[in-house]
Amino acid sequence: MWVCLSPWTAGAHTQSSAYLMIQTTPAGVTGQWDLALRDLEDAVGLDANDDGVITWAELRARQAAVFAYAQARLHIQGDGRPGTLVMDDLRVDNHSDGAYAVLTFAVPDIGHPTRLGLDYRAFFDIDPRHRGLLRLEQGGQTRVGVFSPETASQQFDLSAAGNAAIPNPFLTFVREGVWHIWSGYDHMMFLLALLLPGVLKRTGRGWEPVAANRPALVNILKIVTAFTAAHSITLSLAALGIVHLPVRLVEASIAATVVLAALNNVTPFFAERGWMVAFGFGLLHGFGFANALADLGLHTGQMAATLLGFNIGVELGQLAIVAVFLPLALSVRHLMFYQRFVLRFGSVAIMLVASTWLAERVFDFKWLPF
């Protein structure tokens, strides 16, 4: 009887993979294909003296067989015309699961195709779990794909229209940033609580409208800039893994900043300088943005690259809110309605909502639908 005893499920999971990189340049179509020596050993045989060790001499001795195997298992078509893989060079590289043979090649007879067909069949016959991981580069655009026995044949549109369909990662993160500000009500309410009194000034008799537009504009510019600078700092620190705060603490603190900012409009207890409040509290909001970015499941290394896009998106989203709010507020700042009703009741409403968030986040329950 064959008994497989201990269930080795806490296992090792690096299965057979190969890396195929194809570039289309003005010089034509070229490629690099990294094939694991362990796979080539089983498919074409490399270990000539069968001592369990593959040396450079053994690999070189089988260079022709490796090239022939590659040519038989990868078929490239340009605009429907079959191309010839002209093998160029054999090198070696180490990936995380072992040594790979690195083959470079050109496909000179298909010119500059607008439609590229790739038919990938390496190792599938001996190992259906093998995957070919494709990276296709053209004029700064990169596409990825995975070849499996079920997806061995794939077509790629290299025309201008095809390229336009590739999402630009930077722009996507800019969009995410904008969306986060618009749909993250806590950030929006915090901003509004700071902006509402921006067109007014506090006097002994309460709030009065600023006489000219310019000081109001300068004031709001200062507030927005301070908020931006502050949350950019902490967003970067957190996203790069330099500082870490517990999610619930951050979320609760953000709710508290909204309560305090709104309360300040009703009962002043901070100084007149809204930009300082915006800066201090903005530091906390940055940690919140970082958590949102972390929610996308990106690791630290990739975060650094996408941080800028996300941050720019947050700023654009914020500027859009200011652009809508400012002309409105400036035009109605003389009205008693604005000074008494909008400022006061708006701030109270923000306080109520934010207090509920605070309670929800401290005591871990959910009551508000947003």
Add this chain to the structure above:
Amino acid sequence: MNPFAASKFLLRGLAMWAVLGGLAASASPFLPADDSQVLERLRAKPFDPATHELHELRARLAVAPTNPVVACQFARQCIELSRSEANPRYLGRAQGALAPWWDAPMPPVEVLLLRATIKQSQHDFTNALTDLAAVLKRDPANAQAWLTKATVLTVIGDYAGARLACRPLGQLTTGLVALTATVSVTALDGQAATSADLLNRALQGDPQAGAADRLWALTVLGEIATRRGQPAAAEHYFKSALALGLHDPYLLGAYADLLLDRGRNAEVVALLGNESTADALLLRLTLAEAALVPPPASYPAHVASLQARFEAGHLRGDFVHQREEARFTLELLHEPAAALRLAQANWQVQREPADVQVLLAAAGAADDAAAAQPALAFMHQHHLEDVQLERLASQITLAREP
């Protein structure tokens, strides 16, 4: 509310893009300096009878690819090697040998059994159980099928079903094997002390048992003692198992976990220093290295290697490494939110104590007591006796008190 849900898919794709970009960028092909330079070691021993036999079988298979006897011999040898060498590439080779029957509704019993074993290792537990049921319908005396069924059911946390699957083993295999299988289940299901006692006595009373059977029993005893907070006893069992001289990655992982928990990091490095093939062992080695002051020179490379492997897994569309990736993300990358998502996804697939542990630890670190509830309920339901898990659980329940 998560404002990102809708575009998450797109962003995942972009993350993949970034990763593959990184892979390419990190690659630096070289021309080896001289002919004798060793590029790859295919196996631990230069001349290994198991791989030699595999060579012969491969040659026979090439001539007769649809001969089920040869295909099964080859596949079985591959599965054995995937375990002893902790190299899952062999599982893909085994699947390749069974390709003529891979999608067949009613292949030969032996093919079905091997197919179930391979599916189990790919965490395709549902289809593994379907195949095993088909095997047992045609061959109710198939001990291996009952054993594998018990294992799969234990992994998914169906202890009642696993106990039932162990029952026929008493008639079909040795007393020690049957008891070890049964105790692996009952010890998780509220009867740790009696289970350990029974197995220990059975082991003492069976000095003729084969090395592999003893190793399995000792490993199970070591794991139970670890969970019950008896590190000295656990260490005794693990060391006795290691002394049998068989290379068993599962045993190495279990012993390394005990040492890690006791803060004996230098010993983990000594134990696993040469075990960089298996992700699970490399993870434990790297965790130990991270705790050493200063970390050894190999530490950054090991972190990078683990990250590259997990990312390659993502690109491939594999999800079998979520337990290890969650632990890696939590303890080495210090990203609790991302770790919690992985631990939660993993919980949907597996329910072993290690899965409970990573979910509790990630939920605790992410300050998300609600996320820990399924694991806490599971512990409660099965009276799971595990001092480490209880420690984690009490931290979470304490944090919930206002």
